[in-house]
Amino acid sequence: MLHSSCGFMGAINKSSTILLVSIFILLLIIPTSVSSMTTEQTPTNYTAQYSLLDQTLTVFIQPSLYIYYSNQSHAIPQDSNYTNFITPQAVQPIADTILEVTKDLPHPEEQFADAVLSLVHQIPYNITGAKFPVETLVDNQGDCGALSLLAASIMKAGGLDVVLIKYTGSNFAHMNVGVNLPGKPVYTSLFFSSTSMEYDNKTYWTAEATPEINWRVGDQSPSLANAITEIIPIEESEQESPGQISCSLSSLEPSNISLDVSSGPMEANRSLMISGSTEPAMPNNTVTLYFDCGNAIDYVKTATDENGTYAYLWNFTSDGTYYIRASFSGNATFAGADSKPVAVFIGPPSLLQFQTQSYNYFFGVPIGDVAIRPYIGVKDYLNTPIESNMSFSYIFSVLSTGHASPDVQVKNVTIPGSQYTIRDRSRTLQVVQVPPKTVTIPENVPQGLQPLALPEDFNQTINSQFCFILQKQPEGNYTFNAQGLDSYDLNVLKENSSSTAFFNATDGIAESTWYKVTTTSSQNDIIADLQNVDGATVQSMSAPQNRQIVMLVANNVDCAVVLKDFQVNSGAIPVDPTPETVHQLPAPPKSLVPFALAVVIIAAVLIVTGVIIDVQKSRRRSKA
Numbered sequence: 314m315l316h317s318s319c320g321f322m323g324a325i326n327k328s329s330t331i332l333l334v335s336i337f338i339l340l341l342i343i344p345t346s347v348s349s350m351t352t353e354q355t356p357t358n359y360t361a362q363y364s365l366l367d368q369t370l371t372v373f374i375q376p377s378l379y380i381y382y383s384n385q386s387h388a389i390p391q392d393s394n395y396t397n398f399i400t401p402q403a404v405q406p407i408a409d410t411i412l413e414v415t416k417d418l419p420h421p422e423e424q425f426a427d428a429v430l431s432l433v434h435q436i437p438y439n440i441t442g443a444k445f446p447v448e449t450l451v452d453n454q455g456d457c458g459a460l461s462l463l464a465a466s467i468m469k470a471g472g473l474d475v476v477l478i479k480y481t482g483s484n485f486a487h488m489n490v491g492v493n494l495p496g497k498p499v500y501t502s503l504f505f506s507s508t509s510m511e512y513d514n515k516t517y518w519t520a521e522a523t524p525e526i527n528w529r530v531g532d533q534s535p536s537l538a539n540a541i542t543e544i545i546p547i548e549e550s551e552q553e554s555p556g557q558i559s560c561s562l563s564s565l566e567p568s569n570i571s572l573d574v575s576s577g578p579m580e581a582n583r584s585l586m587i588s589g590s591t592e593p594a595m596p597n598n599t600v601t602l603y604f605d606c607g608n609a610i611d612y613v614k615t616a617t618d619e620n621g622t623y624a625y626l627w628n629f630t631s632d633g634t635y636y637i638r639a640s641f642s643g644n645a646t647f648a649g650a651d652s653k654p655v656a657v658f659i660g661p662p663s664l665l666q667f668q669t670q671s672y673n674y675f676f677g678v679p680i681g682d683v684a685i686r687p688y689i690g691v692k693d694y695l696n697t698p699i700e701s702n703m704s705f706s707y708i709f710s711v712l713s714t715g716h717a718s719p720d721v722q723v724k725n726v727t728i729p730g731s732q733y734t735i736r737d738r739s740r741t742l743q744v745v746q747v748p749p750k751t752v753t754i755p756e757n758v759p760q761g762l763q764p765l766a767l768p769e770d771f772n773q774t775i776n777s778q779f780c781f782i783l784q785k786q787p788e789g790n791y792t793f794n795a796q797g798l799d800s801y802d803l804n805v806l807k808e809n810s811s812s813t814a815f816f817n818a819t820d821g822i823a824e825s826t827w828y829k830v831t832t833t834s835s836q837n838d839i840i841a842d843l844q845n846v847d848g849a850t851v852q853s854m855s856a857p858q859n860r861q862i863v864m865l866v867a868n869n870v871d872c873a874v875v876l877k878d879f880q881v882n883s884g885a886i887p888v889d890p891t892p893e894t895v896h897q898l899p900a901p902p903k904s905l906v907p908f909a910l911a912v913v914i915i916a917a918v919l920i921v922t923g924v925i926i927d928v929q930k931s932r933r934r935s936k937a
Contacts, residue, residue: 356893357567358648359451363432364898365562366414370432372407372560373648374451377603377640381555382445384610389443392545395477395488398462399550401470404446406560406643407432408470414562420499425471426492426520426530427500433464434524436896447558453895460522461488465547468492468520476517476547478510480540487537491517491544498531507531512544555612556601559643568592570600572639572652574875576712576825577626583662583717584628585873589639589652594621598641602627605636629714632659632687634694634795656876658795660869661690661775665719666767667755673771676721676755676762684765690776690869695795699783699881704833705793707879709781711824711867722756773800779869783832783839784861791834795876797869806863814856817865818843821851824872834858 359374382400389395401408411432415425439454446463449455455463461477468475474493480486493515498507508519508531521528559565569592577584587602596619604611604627615625629635635657643649664685666673677684699705730749734742758764768774776797784792798806806813821843822828828851832841839862841854856862867874 357650359893359895361450361453361894361896362898363435363896365411365432366428368414368562369898370407370410370560370562371564372450372558373565373643374447374558375556375640375642375649375651377601377638377651378403378447378554378556378558379451380605381603381610381612382447384605385445387443392479392543393549395443395458395462395545396547396549397551398443398445399466399469399547400446400554401466401550402552403554403557404463404467405470406557408467408472410560410562411467412471422473422494423498423500423530426468426473426494429464429467429471430520430522430528430530432467433460433522434527436460436463436524438523438525450558451895457488457523460524461490464520464522465490466550469547469550474515474517475520476512477545478517478519479543479545480537481543482540485540487540489522489533490520492520492530493517494530498529500529501531502527502529505532508533510542510544513546517544555603555614556640556649557642559647559649561645565643565648566646568595568641568643568647568650570639570641570650570652572637572655574637574655574657574710574712574873577715579715581626581715582628583630583714583871584626585657585712585714586624587627587637587639588622588624590620590622591617591641591650592621593647595641595644595647596621598644601640601642603636603638603640605638606631606633629659632661633691634658653877656695656879658691658694658779658797658869658874658876659714660779660797660867660872660874661688661777663716663871664688665721665723665753667764668752672769673767674764675767676758677765678761679763679765685767685771689774690797692776692798693794693796695793695876697793697879699791699793699834701790701834702836703881704831705879705881706829706831707876708827708829709866709874709876710827711779711822711869712873712875713824714871714873716871720759720762723753724756725751726754727751775799775870776802777868777870778803778865779867779872779874781830781864781866782861783834783841785859793832795874803865812860814839814854814860814862815865816841816852816854816863818852819865819867822866830864832862 356376359376359379361372361374363370363372382403386397411425411428415421415428418424436449437454438456438460440456441449441452441454441459442456443462444452444455444459446466449459449463465475465477468490476491477488478491479488491510491512498518501507509516510519511517518531519533520530521532521534571589571592573588575586575588577586589600591598591600596617598617598621600615600617600623602613602615602625604613613625615623617623623639636654637657638654639652641650664675666675728750731747732744733747734744737743776799778798778800780796780798782794782796784794786792806815827846829844829846830841831844832839836858838858839856839860841862841864843851843853843864845851854862854864
């Protein structure tokens, strides 16, 4: 953990310098408002405003980008890992906007770097540890490490050659940025001489990112003069970001992006089609699809066509729960946007089984139960708490996912019919006819695989019965679950009619069709209505409040269940998601004249006092 050691300059002995420093400090304490953060649950965007060379820079950050970086590893086993937090592509629009403002200034590289520092200095200091730049912008706080990583990322995105500088002392550690410029800085702050360090035959000027004062490139706190320094190069920084923030010196128009999930082509192996569009239609723009499986967040990029629509064939290899979201990073006219998240519950794949007279078998690698684990399926897909006396609703669809091509080439063989005789209890001979039978047998055995016998009840242990379950908890509230049950689980539920209300809705549910379920719990009972997209009731279910209600919706082998628009109605009027403001400019003071007048009066008093003291000292010396 790096802790900032930057303090203002130590005591200066000369009285004239004290007066100048006093005036300088007074000028630094113009009143400012405290940054505020709202707590909207589902913001459409995070927004922040910063002062940029007498203009206002507005930044928009999609929640998906923040969630992605928040879920990345923040471990720093060694100093070189700080490079992992440098993400220039994610903040490229900020750099481009600042470059547009500074490109025609007398010293564009230095003034670009100073503008970046000025922006970063507006973020409040707080000990946070290393964070990705997007996190620092949204959280609106950071320590020397987090703020330096943000500044370095923007500067690198703007084309500057930068490094990180780590300082260590007997009781502190600190970090700032080193900036390579064409020449010595010309805009350093009053009372500071430019400080630089040599690395790889290049000169890097110090750039302090913490907001203690308005540091400029070349400034360095005197408290760091004797610290041990280490240069951390950042050439190996992130080469690609899943998305970008959007920003502008003027207002950006809002945009929207949709996401839909459907079955893929029949010839595709274990896949689903993800599609959608931007509104307004924006052709040839990058769309990022995020896949959150709980353990990690992956992403892929696709693009809109000339009509602003996109489509991506998602091939997956594992069953389980995936949360999918589409994101558009925005452009010069429109702010970025996220789609609503969609939950996809992937069922187990089918298993090609062969038969003998006494058991079933398949071909696999002999590694015990691990070989059949992928074909058992997931038991628990979703668990969401629901308060009592509430209603909630959701929309779902059952989709075919196709099945993976088998590793074993097979052929069908017809076993001819036959007959045999038996003697019944009366000792009479009976002729039993065995009809012809067509069976599937392996044509070849792939290298590395061998026939493996399956448990006798294997097919009964597959978690293939997908159910939505509302279960009452001991404390009185409920949990809404999505589960894959096996045949044994299902039989237990059916037998426990005193505690479970079981409904088989599979006959009324067609694949690739959307259905809505609305569930209401009261003090006496639970009511669930299954409706089609036209609002017609497919099935109504009710049960006493002390029972759990189970709705079987699909056999999910080679299938997926998609859930979206999950909403809990607490009785309050629904509010559409809105942007969440994470940083805003302070309200300008009504007038600076009184403050400026006070500064002048105080400065005059200090000067007069200093003169009187000097005169008195001169008189004492004369008398002496």
